[in-house]
Amino acid sequence: MSKQTNILQILPANGWVAVYDxxxxxxxxxxxxxxxxxxxxxxxRQQEVRPMSADGKRIAFADEAANFVRVEELSEFEEDEEDEDEEEDAEA
Structure with a gap:
């Protein structure tokens, strides 16, 4: 028997990002x-919540990308980026 996946509900993801390597x-x-x-x-039957992102002209499951790492709030991701930049400046 094959695996069948159905989307039951769509929820907004304002302020969230998929992080890729x-x-x-x-x-x-x-x-x-x-x-x-x-x-x-x-x-x-198994239910789970999965992230979706734009892939060109279509929407795809973000977690299916080979380089997918995690889902994170945009504000947290930006803070992490700022912390890394400050560390690099301190090392220079």
Whole structure:
């Protein structure tokens, strides 16, 4: 039997980003929404919330990208970036 995935509900993701590893550096892309997803796999049902982002002209599950790291609030990601910049300035 094959695995079937259905989106049950879409939730707004304002202020959230998907974080990706770009050759050792982290980059962020705004999330479009979160999706409540139900997967049916050999008769077993599982529900989870998954992040979705724009991929060109379509919307895709952000966590399916090979370089996906995590989901984070944009404000937290920006703070982490500022902390890293300050550390690099102190080392120079």
């Amino acid at each position: 770009e050759s050792g550096e982290e980059s962020a892309a705004a999330l479009v929404c979160f999706a409540l997803v139900e997967t049916l796999d050999n008769g077993a």
